[in-house]
Structures are given as C-alpha cells and as structure tokens.
Amino acid sequence: MEPILKLRNLKVVFPTNFGLIRAVESVDLDIGDRECVALVGESGCGKSVTSQSVMRLIESPPAVTRVDAIEFAGRDIKDYGPKQMQEIRGKEMSMIFQDAMTSLNPVMTVGNQIDEMYRRHQGDSKKAARQKTVRALELIGLPEPTARANSFPHELSGGMRQRVLLAMAFACMPKLIIADEPTTALDVTIQAQVLKTLRGMQRGCGTSLLLVTHDLSVVASIADTVYVMYSGKIVEKAPVKDLFTAPQHPYTVGLMAAVPRLTDEKRKFTQIPGAVPHPARKPSGCYFHPRCDYATAECKKEMPPLVKSGADREVRCFHPLTAGGRQ
Amino acid sequence: MKSAYVIKRILYSIFVFAVVITLNFFIPRIGVDDPAERYYPPQGNMSQIEYEIIKQVTRQQYGFHVSTWQQYLNYLKGLSRGDLGTSFRPGSPAVIDLILERLPWTLVLSVSTMLIGLTIGVLFGVVAAVKRGRWQDTMLLNASTVMVALPSFFVALILSFYLGFELGVFPAYTDSTMVSSFTWTWESIARVAENAALPVMSMVVGSIISYAQGTRNAVIAVTNEDFVLTAKAKGLKQGTIRYKHILRNSMLPIVTSLGMSISGLIGGQVVIEQVFNWNGMGTLFLAANNSNDYPLMMGIMLLLSGFTIFAILVTDLVYVLLDPRVTVGDKR
Amino acid sequence: MKRIKGMSLFVGRLWSHKQGKIGLIMVSVLILVAVFAPFIAPFNPYDVSERTTKGLAPSAKHWLGTTINTGQDIFSMLVYGTRVSLVVGVTSGVCIAIVGSILGVMAGYIGGFVDTLLMRIVDIMLVIPTLPLVIVLTNVLGRDFWIIILIFVALGWTGLARTIRSLVLVLKNSNYVKAAELAGASRWHIMIRHILPGTSHLVIMSTALSSAGIMVAEAGLSFLGLGDPTAISWGKMLADAQSGGALLFGAWWWILAPGLGIFLAVFSFMRLGIVMEEMANPRMKQTSGVYKLFRSLDSSYVEDVLNSMDDYQQIGVGRPLEKGGATHGTNLEA
Numbered sequence: 001m002e003p004i005l006k007l008r009n010l011k012v013v014f015p016t017n018f019g020l021i022r023a024v025e026s027v028d029l030d031i032g033d034r035e036c037v038a039l040v041g042e043s044g045c046g047k048s049v050t051s052q053s054v055m056r057l058i059e060s061p062p063a064v065t066r067v068d069a070i071e072f073a074g075r076d077i078k079d080y081g082p083k084q085m086q087e088i089r090g091k092e093m094s095m096i097f098q099d100a101m102t103s104l105n106p107v108m109t110v111g112n113q114i115d116e117m118y119r120r121h122q123g124d125s126k127k128a129a130r131q132k133t134v135r136a137l138e139l140i141g142l143p144e145p146t147a148r149a150n151s152f153p154h155e156l157s158g159g160m161r162q163r164v165l166l167a168m169a170f171a172c173m174p175k176l177i178i179a180d181e182p183t184t185a186l187d188v189t190i191q192a193q194v195l196k197t198l199r200g201m202q203r204g205c206g207t208s209l210l211l212v213t214h215d216l217s218v219v220a221s222i223a224d225t226v227y228v229m230y231s232g233k234i235v236e237k238a239p240v241k242d243l244f245t246a247p248q249h250p251y252t253v254g255l256m257a258a259v260p261r262l263t264d265e266k267r268k269f270t271q272i273p274g275a276v277p278h279p280a281r282k283p284s285g286c287y288f289h290p291r292c293d294y295a296t297a298e299c300k301k302e303m304p305p306l307v308k309s310g311a312d313r314e315v316r317c318f319h320p321l322t323a324g325g326r327q
Numbered sequence: 328m329k330s331a332y333v334i335k336r337i338l339y340s341i342f343v344f345a346v347v348i349t350l351n352f353f354i355p356r357i358g359v360d361d362p363a364e365r366y367y368p369p370q371g372n373m374s375q376i377e378y379e380i381i382k383q384v385t386r387q388q389y390g391f392h393v394s395t396w397q398q399y400l401n402y403l404k405g406l407s408r409g410d411l412g413t414s415f416r417p418g419s420p421a422v423i424d425l426i427l428e429r430l431p432w433t434l435v436l437s438v439s440t441m442l443i444g445l446t447i448g449v450l451f452g453v454v455a456a457v458k459r460g461r462w463q464d465t466m467l468l469n470a471s472t473v474m475v476a477l478p479s480f481f482v483a484l485i486l487s488f489y490l491g492f493e494l495g496v497f498p499a500y501t502d503s504t505m506v507s508s509f510t511w512t513w514e515s516i517a518r519v520a521e522n523a524a525l526p527v528m529s530m531v532v533g534s535i536i537s538y539a540q541g542t543r544n545a546v547i548a549v550t551n552e553d554f555v556l557t558a559k560a561k562g563l564k565q566g567t568i569r570y571k572h573i574l575r576n577s578m579l580p581i582v583t584s585l586g587m588s589i590s591g592l593i594g595g596q597v598v599i600e601q602v603f604n605w606n607g608m609g610t611l612f613l614a615a616n617n618s619n620d621y622p623l624m625m626g627i628m629l630l631l632s633g634f635t636i637f638a639i640l641v642t643d644l645v646y647v648l649l650d651p652r653v654t655v656g657d658k659r
Numbered sequence: 660m661k662r663i664k665g666m667s668l669f670v671g672r673l674w675s676h677k678q679g680k681i682g683l684i685m686v687s688v689l690i691l692v693a694v695f696a697p698f699i700a701p702f703n704p705y706d707v708s709e710r711t712t713k714g715l716a717p718s719a720k721h722w723l724g725t726t727i728n729t730g731q732d733i734f735s736m737l738v739y740g741t742r743v744s745l746v747v748g749v750t751s752g753v754c755i756a757i758v759g760s761i762l763g764v765m766a767g768y769i770g771g772f773v774d775t776l777l778m779r780i781v782d783i784m785l786v787i788p789t790l791p792l793v794i795v796l797t798n799v800l801g802r803d804f805w806i807i808i809l810i811f812v813a814l815g816w817t818g819l820a821r822t823i824r825s826l827v828l829v830l831k832n833s834n835y836v837k838a839a840e841l842a843g844a845s846r847w848h849i850m851i852r853h854i855l856p857g858t859s860h861l862v863i864m865s866t867a868l869s870s871a872g873i874m875v876a877e878a879g880l881s882f883l884g885l886g887d888p889t890a891i892s893w894g895k896m897l898a899d900a901q902s903g904g905a906l907l908f909g910a911w912w913w914i915l916a917p918g919l920g921i922f923l924a925v926f927s928f929m930r931l932g933i934v935m936e937e938m939a940n941p942r943m944k945q946t947s948g949v950y951k952l953f954r955s956l957d958s959s960y961v962e963d964v965l966n967s968m969d970d971y972q973q974i975g976v977g978r979p980l981e982k983g984g985a986t987h988g989t990n991l992e993a
Contacts (some may be wrong), residue, residue, distance in 0.1 A: 011965050013961065013964060013965065014949075015845075015949060015952040015953050020956075020961070020964055026968045026969055045687050052556075057556065057559055057560060061460075061950055061954070062949040062952065063939070063949055064953075064956070066965050085525075086564060086565075087562065088562065089559070090560065090561040090562030090563070094561070095560040096551060097556070097557060102552065102553040103553045103554055105554045105572055106576070106650075106651070107576055107649065108572075116561060116563060116567070120562060120563055120567075121562065154651070165557075168557075183949075232968075245622060332750075334927075343786060346779075347783065347787060357799050357800070358799060358800065363800075459950060460949075460950025460951055460953075460954075461950075472926075472929075473926075474932075475920055475925075476871070476875075476926035476929055478878055478918075478922075480878075481914075481922070483916050484900070484906070484918065486915065488906045488911065492906050492907065492909070493909070499906060517742070587785070590785065590787070590788050591789070593788040593791075594788040594790035594791060595790070597788075597790055597791060597794075597883075598790070598879050598883060602901070612791060612794070612884060616794055616798055619798065625795070626786070628788075628795060631791060632788065635785075635786040635787070636786045639786060
C-alpha cells in the first residue's frame with residue numbers, strides 16, 4: 001500500500017511567557033491510500049498541532065517548525081510557498097474542525113461557504129458551484145439541501161452544521177481529509193450518525209482519513225491504524241485490532257481502562273494517576289514515567305526509543321506489555 | 328424576525344427621544360418656583376415692583392402664565408410644528424432659525440472629521456493588525472497611549488500656535504468674513520477648507536487613533552477565530568480570506584463603536600469651535616450659555632441629542648444588515 | 660485588617676508590573692505636589708502685582724516663565740493647579756465607583772423593574788452629548804466646586820453600572836451564589852457579601868479610569884471658562900494663555916506647561932487603570948506579545964531544544980529500519 005502521506009521528524013515549539021512550549025517532538029506519521037489513521041491522545045498532547053502541521057497551517061511566527069519531510073501524494077510539500085499550499089489545501093487535502101459553530105463564518109450562508117470551494121478549486125461560476133453545493137449537501141444527508149444552503153450557520157442544528165463541514169471537506173474529492181475531533185462537540189446519538197456518514201463518505205470517495213481524537217470509542221469504530229501520542233511524542237503505533245486486544249504501552253493500557261464498559265461489570269473504571277505534564281516543564285527520561293506503574297530507574301533517565309514490536313507495530317517503552325505479561 | 332427587530336429599535340429610539348424632550352423641558356425649571364426667574368434673573372439696580380412687572384411680561388411672552396402641565400403640552404405642540412421657541416436675543420428670533428443658520432458650518436467640521444478619521448483610522452487599524460507586533464503596530468499602540476491622555480483643545484492650541492501663528496500655513500483663527508461672504512464658488516469653498524483645516528486636524532488626530540485602535544483589536548480578534556483557520560484550510564487566497572472573511576466580520580464591532588462615539592464627538596466639537604472661534608453650533612451654544620438664553624441652549628441640546636439618537640439608530644440598522652444573527656433578543 | 664492586607668497586596672502586584680510602577684510613582688508624585696503645593700511653589704501664584712516680570716521666558720528664577728498680561732509665575736500656578744485636577748478627578752472617580760457599582764449590582768441582581776429602569780436611564784444618558792449637558796447643568800445649578808463634582812458623578816456612573824451589571828449577571832448564576840441562596844441567605848446579604856466583592860477589581864480599575872476621564876472633562880470645562888472661577892486650574896490657565904495673547908506673542912511655555920500638566924495627570928491615572936485591567940483580565944493584553952517573544956528567541960537555544968527532541972540523538976543510535984512498508988529512519992541516511 002503506497003502511503004499518501006509520509007510525515008518525517010516533525011517538531012514544533014512555541015514561545016510563551018513560561019518558556020518554550022515543546023508541542024510536537026519528532027513525530028513520524030504514515031497514512032496509506034484509503035486508510036483511516038487515528039491519532040489519539042489527551043488534550044494538549046500535540047495531536048492538533050501535528051494535524052495542522054500536515055496542512056502547513058501552523059503559523060510561523062510565532063511557532064518554530066522543523067520537519068524532514070512531508071511527502072504528500074508522491075511529492076515533498078515541506079518547502080512549498082504559500083501559493084502552492086493554497087492550491088493543495090481544500091483541493092487535495094482538507095480539514096474538518098471540532099466546533100462547527102465557530103468554524104463556520106457566522107455572516108455567510110453555509111451555501112456560499114461551500115460554493116467557495118468549487119469556485120476556488122474548480123473555477124466554477126456562481127451558479128454551477130451552487131448546483132454542486134446542493135448536490136454535496138444532499139449526499140451528506142442534509143434534508144432540504146436547496147433551502148439549507150441559504151441558511152446561516154446559527155440557523156442550523158449542531159449535527160447539521162457538522163454535516164456542512166463534512167460536505168465542505170469532501171467538496172473537491174481530496175486525497176486526504178484531516179478530521180480534528182469531528183464529533184466531540186455533538187450529542188452522543190448525533191455523534192454516531194455523523195461518524196457513520198464520515199466513514200461512508202471516506203469509503204465512497206476513496207479518501208484517506210487522519211482522525212484526531214481523544215475518544216477511543218470513535219477510534220474503535222472507524223480507524224484502521226492508530227497512533228497514540230503522549231506529551232508531544234508517539235508512544236505506540238498499531239493496527240486497530242491489535243491495539244485493542246493487546247496494548248503494549250502502559251499509557252495505552254491506562255487510556256483503555258479509563259473507558260467505561262457496559263459488557264464487563266466486574267472490571268473497574270480506572271483512571272491514570274496524575275496529569276499530562278505541562279509542555280514547558282516535561283520530566284526527564286520517559287515523559288510518562290511519573291504516572292507509570294512500571295517505571296524503573298532507566299525510565300527516569302532516558303527517553304525510550306520507538307521500536308518495532310510486532311507486525312506493523314511500534315512502541316516507545318523499555319518495558320512494553322506483551323500478550324504473555326511483562327517482559 | 329429581522330423586521331420585528333428593526334421596528335423595535337425604531338420604537339425604542341422614539342421612546343428615548345420622548346424622554347429627552349421631557350428632560351429638555353424640565354431642566355431649566357430645576358430649582359426655581361417660577362421659570363420666569365430663571366429666564367430673567369433679578370438685576371441689582373431694579374426695584375421690586377419693576378422686577379414684578381418684568382416677570383409678568385416674561386410670563387406672558389414665554390407662556391409661563393399657564394400651569395406647568397399646559398406649558399409642557401404647548402412645548403410639545405410647538406415641537407411638532409418644528410418650533411423650538413424664541414431666543415432672548417434682541418428681536419426675539421426663532422431658535423430654529425438661529426440653529427439652521429449655524430448647522431451647515433458645524434456639519435462641515437463634524438462630517439469631515441468623521442469621514443477622514445474613519446477612513447484613515449480603519450486603514451491604519453487594518454495595517455497594524457496585519458503587521459501585528461511589528462513597528463506599525465507598536466507605533467499605533469504608543470500613539471494611542473499618548474493621544475487618549477491629550478485633550479483635543481490642547482492639541483488645537485498647539486496646532487494653532489505652531490501651524491497658525493509661527494508658520495502661518497493655515498489661519499489660526501476663523502476668518503470672520505468667511506460666513507458672511509460665502510458664495511458657491513470654488514474660491515469661497517477653498518477658503519472654508521483653509522479655515523477648517525486646523526479645527527478638523529485637532530479633532531481628527533484623536534479620532535483616527537481611536538478608530539485605528541478599535542479596528543486593530545477587532546481585526547485581530549476575528550483573525551484568531553476558528554472560521555479563519557477553516558478558510559485557510561479551504562485553500563482560499565489571502566485576499567479572499569482578508570476581505571470576505573476577516574474584514575466583513577471586523578466591521579461589526581467597528582459599526583457599534585461608531586454609534587457610541589458620536590455623542591463624544593459632538594461634545595468635543597463645542598470646545599474646538601470655541602478655540603478657533605468657528606461659526607458653528609458649539610459657539611452658538613456657549614454664547615447662549617453666557618447670556619442665559621435657555622430656549623436657545625435647550626433647542627441646541629435637543630437637536631444634538633436627536634442627531635445622536637438618529638445616528639445610533641442608523642448604526643444599529645447597519646449592524647442588522649451586516650450580522651444575520653441579530654434577532655429580537657437584544658444584542659446589547 | 661484583612662482589607663488593609665488585601666490592599667497592600669494589590670499595590671504590591673501593581674508595583675511588580677513595570678507599567679504599573681510608572682503609574683504608581685507618577686500618581687504619588689502628583690498627590691505629594693498637590694498636598695505640599697505651598698512649599699513647592701516658589702512664588703505666590705495668585706500674585707498679579709508683579710509688573711516687572713511680565714512675559715518672561717523660562718529661566719533659573721522662573722522655571723516655566725511668567726504670564727504675559729499679569730506676570731504670574733507659571734510653575735507656581737502649575738503646582739497649585741494640581742490640586743483642582745486631582746481633587747475633582749479623584750473625588751468624582753471614587754464617587755462614580757461607589758454609585759456605579761451599587762446601581763450596577765442592584766440592576767444585575769434584583770433585575771426586573773429596577774434593572775429595566777436603570778438601563779433605560781443609561782441608554783438615555785448615552786444619547787445626550789455630555790459636555791453640553793454639563794454646561795447646561797452648571798448654568799442651572801451653579802459653578803461651585805462641589806456642584807461640579809456632583810454633576811460629573813451624576814453623569815458618569817452609567818458606563819461602570821452597565822459593565823458591573825453584566826458581570827453580576829454572570830456571578831448570579833455561579834454556584835457559590837446559588838449555594839448561599841439555598842442556605843437561606845437574604846438578598847442583601849448575598850449582594851453585599853458575595854456579589855459586591857466579585858466586582859471589586861472592576862470597581863478599582865474604573866476609579867482610576869474615570870478619574871482620568873473627569874480630569875479631561877474638568878480641564879475642558881475650565882478652559883471654556885465654566886469651571887470654579889476662584890480656583891487656579893490647568894484648563895483655566897490654557898484659556899488665559901489663549902486670551903492673554905500667548906499664541907500671538909509666541910509664549911509657548913504658557914501653553915505647553917498647563918497642557919503637559921493635564922497630560923501627565925491623565926496619563927498616569929490611565930496607565931494605572933489599564934495595568935489593573937490587564938492584571939484582572941490577561942486576555943486584554945496586547946496579543947502582539949507572542950510575536951515579540953518570537954523575535955527575542957535565542958536561535959541557538961531553540962536549535963538545542965529542537966535537537967534534544969530527536970530520538971536518534973538522545974539514544975545515540977539510529978532507529979532500526981523496518982522491513983518493507985515505510986522505512987523510518989531514512990532521514991539519518993539522507
């Protein structure tokens with residue numbers, strides 16, 4: 001499977017009054033053709049920054065970004081100028097943001113905002129663009145698409161707004177869609193509907209999907225491969241089934257234990273002790289060691305490398321969990 | 328929904344104007360039993376009987392011989408005919424005529440200040456927002472820190488001193504024949520412009536900076552909004568993002584602050600007109616104050632307040648045009 | 660005791676802020692000058708009998724020169740003028756803070772008719788041009804010092820009341836107020852013990868800002884010759900300068916001195932107010948901060964930080980190459 005995106009050694013830091021914030025530390029990411037990759041982590045772990053860096057949306061200044069390669073659809077876009085990036089954004093890769101209320105321009109009709117995609121990237125006239133917009137809204141499952149296109153964002157429900165964002169992202173049939181917490185702001189029932197639509201659209205259009213989320217249930221339902229991120233670093237990468245059946249990193253284990261399950265009443269709902277380290281004051285060695293039950297002296301001193309730990313799997317831990325217990 | 332909001336705003340403006348009219352009627356009557364005393368205070372060299380006679384005449388002349396309630400109704404009746412009362416000036420000219428004579432001259436100053444201030448201010452503000460953190464922005468920040476503490480009449484005196492007297496670039500005082508000899512010729516208009524230069528400059532510096540600061544903050548606030556990131560992620564061109572998405576949304580707070588600033592602008596102009604002896608409503612108002620010419624003073628007050636109410640109403644309605652979210656639930 | 664401690668803590672926080680320190684120092688100097696005016700001023704500012712000193716430029720004897728028509732010492736006048744500005748400004752500022760916060764809390768907490776009435780008054784005051792209204796009121800009520808302050812307070816409370824009202828509407832729905840209500844505390848108790856303290860930062864800030872605003876207004880009023888006629892004030896000095904021929908005879912010191920006096924007084928109070936605003940609400944801060952930080956970054960330090968993130972460097976060995984699929988670690992070879 002030829003990857004559509006190969007991100008190599010991405011680093012992002014921000015200056016703040018408390019010192020440099022190390023948001024992303026040497027992250028590699030591979031997304032295959034038509035694959036759905038999930039990037040999972042708690043808030044503040046750098047997953048949104050990583051996803052926005054892929055589209056080169058992180059502004060520098062104030063951020064400082066270093067990356068060895070952003071290979072997208074066979075070419076390295078890391079040194080592309082603003083004009084070249086504008087051609088790619090929206091057309092070949094697009095983004096779905098978390099909060100559709102604030103992510104849509106409040107004073108433009110949603111139709112006009114989707115029209116912009118066709119007019120910009122396909123050179124359509126106003127009329128042709130609107131026709132495509134209505135079709136896209138219909139495809140995404142919005143009732144009365146013609147009337148809805150003339151609505152303003154505040155006149156739609158949360159689920160409808162999120163669907164509008166979906167329609168916008170899929171408008172030009174991009175090769176890659178980045179969805180940053182696409183369902184977090186929604187009610188659980190609507191969440192499922194929107195996810196189903198997203199998955200269906202992704203399959204139907206043959207798009208690759210990078211799903212950024214903190215919600216493991218979302219991951220389980222649609223992802224193929226999962227990257228777990230902690231405090232700016234990838235700590236585990238695995239195919240979704242393997243990750244859920246045999247997590248290797250203690251952090252991943254902790255995340256899963258924190259998800260309440262109805263099926264298994266005896267298992268206690270647990271949580272990881274402590275909190276994510278402040279990005280300007282990270283601990284020495286492995287960033288997870290202060291919260292880790294299995295930490296040893298080695299973990300406090302050195303950052304473990306990300307090593308291959310199975311078929312298509314990688315883990316960043318000196319003492320990874322294996323199917324048969326600890327090593 | 329929208330028309331309901333518009334109607335509500337208009338009705339509310341009318342209500343506010345009605346209250347202002349009532350205040351206007353009662354303010355000169357504060358603290359005196361007989362309004363005639365206010366309108367014609369006792370003079371030292373006058374005997375009691377003389378003064379009583381004068382008061383009697385004043386009562387008749389200004390309609391104080393009826394009850395206060397009846398006076399109020401008469402006042403309203405007069406207003407509905409556009410009659411603001413008669414001035415105390417010799418010959419008892421109608422207040423409305425005195426005001427209308429001065430109105431165009433005041434508007435010359437305020438309209439040009441407004442237009443120049445708004446245009447340059449918004450432009451500056453956008454530049455400062457785009458060049459955020461660089462020298463253009465720092466300059467605006469420093470200028471606004473200084474300007475808010477500099478009274479406009481002090482700026483006026485400095486300009487009058489330096490550009491007027493020392494360098495002689497512009498007239499330091501308004502030419503007294505400017506008004507009487509005005510005709511609709513280019514020459515005459517140029518003369519007005521020349522005389523208006525310093526008063527407008529004194530007011531415009533402050534208004535440029537305050538509009539620029541407001542615009543800058545509005546533009547930066549909007550630039551940080553999520554939908555701007557969406558627009559970027561859509562691959563829209565820089566210009567499209569700036570004009571269609573950022574500026575359009577930044578206009579909302581600017582329009583609101585415009586309405587709010589009008590009352591202050593009008594008040595400030597009174598002092599500036601006095602500095603340059605400009606033949607406008609401000610100097611008319613101060614002259615009326617000095618001669619206790621209440622009908623004239625209150626007439627000007629009413630007109631200024633009415634103008635402010637109208638201006639705020641207009642900015643409110645413009646806001647409705649710009650922001651689809653406004654509904655009957657009030658925006659303030 | 661608690662109050663005093665809180666107050667000194669607050670001043671301490673202001674002091675640790677660079678701009679706040681400047682404001683504090685300037686305000687203290689102004690207060691000292693106002694209090695000790697007779698000791699600081701080298702001449703009697705009211706003395707108009709000195710015929711020999713008319714229109715002198717600044718010199719060692721007359722630091723800021725003298726007036727043209729009466730020969731008064733301008734520096735001495737400036738020192739005495741501090742009194743009017745400060746007393747009118749600060750007294751009105753404090754009264755506005757008291758009246759504005761009480762009415763604002765009432766409007767926000769009691770709501771209903773009180774709220775409607777107060778907010779209608781605010782709306783109406785907004786449309787009447789302030790300076791002309793002040794002039795009319797001084798005409799009707801007189802130009803006594805205290806009456807002028809009273810007028811400023813009567814017209815000045817609206818802005819603060821409106822801001823406090825919106826804050827109170829937020830506080831009213833907070834859990835601690837709800838808890839107090841459930842515990843059976845009376846309305847007045849809640850208003851005074853729970854809501855009013857929550858607005859204190861706004862009230863203190865607005866005292867500084869409205870004092871500054873009133874100083875400008877007072878100067879304008881005396882400039883128009885409508886202030887207290889017996890006092891020496893900076894606005895009146897400017898008016899005298901204009902009518903006394905300062906412009907015509909090039910007596911720049913006569914204009915500059917009182918103008919800068921007004922400027923410095925207003926500026927220092929405004930600085931204090933703005934610093935307090937920033938302290939209470941850090942988001943108000945100029946957002947250009949991060950851009951300045953970005954430019955002040957030490958590039959070699961940034962480089963060190965970036966390098967320290969590298970897996971390869973930290974571990975000292977290259978990452979193992981995978982068989983097939985994406986080959987991680989290509990960067991090392993390249």
